[in-house]
Amino acid sequence: MKKLDKLIIRSFIGPFLLTFAVVEFILLTQYMLKYLDELVGKDLGAEIFAELLFYFSLNMAPVALPLAVLLSSLMTFGTMGEHHELTAIKTSGVNLTRVLLPVFLMVSGLTVGAFFFNNVIVPKANLKAYSLLWDIRQKKPAMNFKEGAFYNGLPGLSIKINEKVNDDGAMKDIMIYDHTKGGSNSRVILADSGRMYTDFNDAYLVMELYEGNTYVDEQTGGMRNSNEQFVRQEFEESKIVVSLASFDLDRTREELFSDNKMMKNIQQLDVVTDSLRRYATREKSLYSPNVDPFFMYFKADTGNVKNGIPIGKVMQKNLPEVSSDVMALATNKARNIKQFTAGYVERLNNTLRDANNYEIEIWRKYTQSAAVLVMFLIGAPLGAIIKKGGLGVPVIISIIFFILLYVMGILGEKWARESLIPVGAGMWGANLILLPIGLFFLYQARNDSSLLEVDFWRKLMTRMRRNKL
Numbered sequence: 001m002k003k004l005d006k007l008i009i010r011s012f013i014g015p016f017l018l019t020f021a022v023v024e025f026i027l028l029t030q031y032m033l034k035y036l037d038e039l040v041g042k043d044l045g046a047e048i049f050a051e052l053l054f055y056f057s058l059n060m061a062p063v064a065l066p067l068a069v070l071l072s073s074l075m076t077f078g079t080m081g082e083h084h085e086l087t088a089i090k091t092s093g094v095n096l097t098r099v100l101l102p103v104f105l106m107v108s109g110l111t112v113g114a115f116f117f118n119n120v121i122v123p124k125a126n127l128k129a130y131s132l133l134w135d136i137r138q139k140k141p142a143m144n145f146k147e148g149a150f151y152n153g154l155p156g157l158s159i160k161i162n163e164k165v166n167d168d169g170a171m172k173d174i175m176i177y178d179h180t181k182g183g184s185n186s187r188v189i190l191a192d193s194g195r196m197y198t199d200f201n202d203a204y205l206v207m208e209l210y211e212g213n214t215y216v217d218e219q220t221g222g223m224r225n226s227n228e229q230f231v232r233q234e235f236e237e238s239k240i241v242v243s244l245a246s247f248d249l250d251r252t253r254e255e256l257f258s259d260n261k262m263m264k265n266i267q268q269l270d271v272v273t274d275s276l277r278r279y280a281t282r283e284k285s286l287y288s289p290n291v292d293p294f295f296m297y298f299k300a301d302t303g304n305v306k307n308g309i310p311i312g313k314v315m316q317k318n319l320p321e322v323s324s325d326v327m328a329l330a331t332n333k334a335r336n337i338k339q340f341t342a343g344y345v346e347r348l349n350n351t352l353r354d355a356n357n358y359e360i361e362i363w364r365k366y367t368q369s370a371a372v373l374v375m376f377l378i379g380a381p382l383g384a385i386i387k388k389g390g391l392g393v394p395v396i397i398s399i400i401f402f403i404l405l406y407v408m409g410i411l412g413e414k415w416a417r418e419s420l421i422p423v424g425a426g427m428w429g430a431n432l433i434l435l436p437i438g439l440f441f442l443y444q445a446r447n448d449s450s451l452l453e454v455d456f457w458r459k460l461m462t463r464m465r466r467n468k469l
Contacts, residue, residue: 004099008102012072012106015071016072019068019072020065020068024057024064028056031060032056055128058121059129062368063368066368066372066375067398072379074386074398078386078393086387097442100381110372111369111372119266123264124263130262130263147161148161157180158177159177161173161174168195168197169197170194172192172193173193174194175190176191187216189209189214204244205242208238208239209237209240210236212234213233214233214235215231215232216230266362269358272358273355276355276358283344291341291344356419360416360427363427367431371431377442378437379394381444385444401434404434405434412425412426
């Protein structure tokens, strides 16, 4: 490798790592904000948050990589053009294509690596991330007793604390409705004061109550009219121990989530897609036999004979006379045919939509990887044209092209899902539209074009005015 190649690669690696980290952080933050309400207040611990962020960061990597390559290539070659390094290299007899070659080979390696990462690592990361997110959603919020309000988070208990004395769990004026033995408020505990703490490695909640009474309604069939059905027990000290197992984070078996399309690689997705396509084809072929019983066939003799059987003689039956009963029967049959057909078409469309969704995931693994190379072909020559480095103009241009890629990708995916266009065309459309733009920028950069300079457009407008005159 020549010294020039090493210089260019070193100039590219630094901005690439920086921009990839920044873009990954921004996308991850934006994605996690959707689940923020479900994560806070559950006392999950730093290790659970770290695990969830790690898995989702792997999920975001294929999305962040194209934008990072676009921005870093713009910054790298824009800085080299701004400092006249590209001019010096071209003066020495090296053309722009040769200058871009080492970074192009590096980005090509990133493209191949991104494909295998998207096909092998991302499905496993999705499986772990979304199974963990499901368990977090099912976890109860951490205990939060508010003064003067009932807390119903503990199983079988409804607790009201009117005053918290300090942060050590001391409290006053306590009311507890105990439903652990069934019944509606048949057991009530009132206490003047108490203390609350956890024991056995936070596995149990202990409530020590002082100076109170327990009221029990012991209504049974034999004591319904007795004066002894209500019992009051006075105590100086009482202790209630409640298991906190319901507040633990129970992990669900990951195999239960493995049927989702995001958790499958290309081979697995291809099997499911083929099965759904075959099912849809079979459903189409079965429509006519299923709808035939709704129709009544009459004599239609065409005079043709095949194998001794007159063609067109389906049923020897004369047309009935038109009456209100016949019209009602015909209306009901037409309504039944309409309902049957509508349900059949809806089921068939759902099957085709599912098949399209799985096929979209197949193509996504290819298109997201190819977008890395397309973004480089746009960013590198464009940086050489604008000759601006740093985080100013390159960031603006990168955002514009990334938004174009994202919007066109969303539109293509939507049209492909609804079978308006072939799935492959919808998923590859964004890359195929942006690729000629990148090649055009490359052509302009090789010819030292001043396409994006103000003087170019000023001279062009002046020339156009002169031609009009």
